[in-house]
Amino acid sequence: MSNSTSPFTKISEPGHQPPQQTVAVIGAGISGVCTAAHLLRQCLSVTVFERSNIAGGVWHFDDRVPLDPSYPSSTPSLGDYEVSQRGQFSYATPPSERSDETPDEQPTRVEASNNVSDLELQFSPPGPCYAGLRNNVPTYLMASSLSHWPEGTESVISQRDVENYVQSLAEVHGVNTHTLFNTRVDEVKKTPDGLKWELRSVTLEKGEFGVRFIERLSLFDQVVVASGHYNMPRIPDVDGLREWKARFPSRIIHSKQYRNPERYRDHNLMVLGAGVSALDICRELDGIANTVYQSVRGGQYDLPASLLPPSSNRVPEIASFALDNDQRGHRSLEDGQPVPGRIILKDGQVLDNIHHVVIATGYITSYPFLPHLHSDTASITEPGEFLVVTSDGNMAHNLHKDIFYIPDPTLAFVGVPYHVATFSLFDFQAQVVARVFAGRAKLPSQKSMREEYEKRVLEKGLSRGFHSLHLEGKEVEYVRELVDWVNEEHAEEDGKSNDKMKGHSQEWITGYYELKAKMRGLFGDRGVKATAEQAVKGAASSLVKVD
Template sequence: MDVRTVAVIGAGVSGVSSAIHLRNAGLEVTVFERGDVAGGVWVYDPRTALEPSYPAVLPSVGDSPAFDSFLECRDRKVRRDSPVDQDSFAAKRLPKSNHLEILHAPPGPCYQGLHNNVSTPEMKLRTHDWKPDTPDFVPHDVLATYIQDTAAANNILPLVSFRTRVTKVEKKEKKWEVSIAKLIDEDGEKEVQNAVQLFDAVVVASGHYHAPNIPDYPNLKAWKAAFPTRISHSKSYRSPAPFAGKNVLVIGAGVSSTDICRELGGVANKVWQSSRGGEYDLLPSMLPDNCTRIGAIAGFSPLTSTANLRHDDTLPGSVVLTSGDKITDIHHIILATGYHMSYPFLSHLHADNLLPSQASNTILVTTGQVTHNLHKDIFYIPDPTLAFIGVPYHVATFSLFEFQAMAVAEVFAGSADLPEEEEMREEYKERVERKGVGRKLHSLKDDEVPMANKNPWLYAGLASSFPNISRAEDNKTRICQPIPDPWDPPSTSPQPCKTFTKPTADDSSTTTLSETPIQDAPTNSILVFRYKDKIHAIESACPHQGYPMTRATLSDIEDFGIVLSTGITCPKHGWTFDLHTGEADVSRYKLGLYEVELRQSEDGDEQVWVRKKERKRIG
């Protein structure tokens, strides 16, 4: 897999995590985000998206078919030779629209009272800490800010093209063509301009809370047409205030539905929650006192009138349950019926007319229930340079999605391997046979993700014994200072790096490394040092000809002024190895790396433990 440039679609937690780890792996990353800020589903917008069709549009169309119709540009030929900037866009501009901003980036489902339901410690990212004293459960704005702060702290924002919607992604020869529509302000008016960029790989981190699933209940379409403001999808729900004193039917019994019912309980007159009795429905004991759990919906009765309703009038009809019972005197209906898996920019990989069981080996989406043909819910099996972050659910989302992003970064950077396509296909088939092709396919409830490094941890000393190596002004920092002479005063600073004898197979019970003087260190030693306040551990010999890396220099690996990683350069032949991946800049030789773990000691210092990195296999 030869990957250098990567497009990331979306700047929620999945996209931000992907960008950080891809960039840190030495890859060139561009993030496309159709909104104004990072944060994804946690960004609150008091506006709502245009109401979806009743029943829902096909998954291949996505969450805003009006935008596609407005653009009329899915197959338009635009420039293919330019980067994303003001001068690169196709000269032809698109028509104006009062709704253009909402069509271009429809507001998400975040409502005023939304909180996380997985504790913040379980959602912590490796790349950024929560602010001190952050509670376990916080409002949406705290979560959105955390994602935005993570992006800023890791210098990701310069890589993000905001207000940029991806309209098409298609493989042409060996490159992915990514077509975009960027919203700009021109003389006080909003314009959309198109462009195309080429990438070696694409990461889809767009989430799956965009395209509402509207069931095709009998007569629902007629009810919606007659009384459009009385029936809505939960994506448009913002607060319980408009429902004060009303009777509300909420269809669905998942997390969002139950949360909305609990909010409505404080203001509504009566609430019904309809449940199909699904495996993932929440318990009725979580509902407020004025909310009644009822059975599944069979359909809606024919309307007895379509005349305009007064504020306090109830809907002129009944909702029929599968039991035959009827619910009447309803003021409002909220469909908390979930969302389709939908990737409209990959519409050629959708097959809306097929059942999930009929999906071929190349189809991504059929009815919208699942994303087909993914290895580990991440890599598109026919072409793993297309990857997806954030598909699974029933997980600690932030931490799992970051784990997925790390796996993608290692595969794209060449630090980890995927099985052959046939082996990935067999594993996927076994999973489908075990879980089915419904929503359960992506549920990781009660699943474990075993990926263990079998190499032992080895103790290398206290962190305080590794002085920090400061960066030289010429960006060529010596890793080890010269050996002090015997007549040097005792206050002479110790050498900032240390070498340790590597345990042999016969020393399998050894847990403490034995330090060896640098001048006597054999070629198979472990070199440990601290640079820019981070401790590294590597093989002490250059993988080319065994030259001692104690004589090497350290430097920042930069791209347009952005520090991507740290490099170590062997002075014998001038090759630089990336300390994150071990990859060389001009050859296929790879430097041996060790993982480093800091453990708190009883005296308040930290212990340095290292173990040899395994070449990972994602499968």
């Protein structure tokens, strides 16, 4: 239905879509792969845009290290790459000899040089996957409906095994053949008539000519954002941190840049953060690093110190970083030499002899290809009815059930919720999107979606926790609501009822509550508030050998 107050004025009535709708899917991680596969099952025309050269998302290990982010973080709209300007790559230098390229597809040419690797890193920054990464949700809870895990798969497995699973889904279900790899989406906006989405993409090509970039404009009926959580690092604004980074850049990294523990052998480290990444890194460093300090702020989702290995010491929040007075001039450090400075904690403790700092403080919500849905000045309490991301970058606003953009539900997001069994939950979201976009399920009116959203805002408040399903039973409840709604509103063809969407199996639900029970035993009263992602390593350790 139309909304006279919305800039998106020509939305088709939900459930009455023309045949063979064209859908763009941004991202080929688990969210994008599941979404594309279910859209293809609904016989829609699908194009997936993946900026790297392979499916797998955060589970693809790339030993290259991403370039440094800003210290402190940039504004959310900037993302983790520099968005090109429209027309920047419109003409080749010299012109391309290809005869099949339209003016909108003419590439720019960059001569082969030592800068090629930097160009690739800037174009498609590697993800946060490190060599020793393992799943922190047991496999029996994080399977897609598209395929079971191979027989005999353990509860906790290697990054490579998880990546193989995602890539197998992409191959078997035809997603790869519908994917433009090495292609980054730089801008998505509605056409002037409000009927289509115009998507501007840039493809990186390598060859004897070096590297060139080809810009293309494409039109789609619907767009699915499946770009994930783990792109733009969140760097805290701690006094003195920027100066440490500027003086000794190789000694301070974000966890997205962490690859293996060996470079830290016999060194002392400070790890900032109390989530899964911080805990994993502390565990990897055990027996390799000398002493590891973990600085925490005492937040709601902090993992208990009891999960830390013997070589790690939990300390309070950091007040400031200070360099010694004689460090005003630039000088490099030998490998075994600590940073000549001190870390002052908020309780007054002073730590020195620190060789490295790893910042594991999470990521910023960012969709740089949707600049009109960003505001880098509006506060989290001021999103209005149209913004998706405000200046804090803590959440995605104005989404119906964390999926459909309320002002124009031809734009959908898959993979927004967290503290969930990721693969499983995102697959359910993908099924819902596919059924709605295919006209097999009807969305509520915009008025109804807005009322439901505002009610949820009143109940949960506007914060990062808005998307969390950590409380026991909330994930099951969320999926049940999706399934009940889709099945209640499912369309009929030729007088026959469509196959209804299936929810969690009884086996899955049993496993979910058994895990929650183990978490209660591990965390005590906090177990009720703990998340599967936060606690599964501790709980699963009684089932399988993790290390």
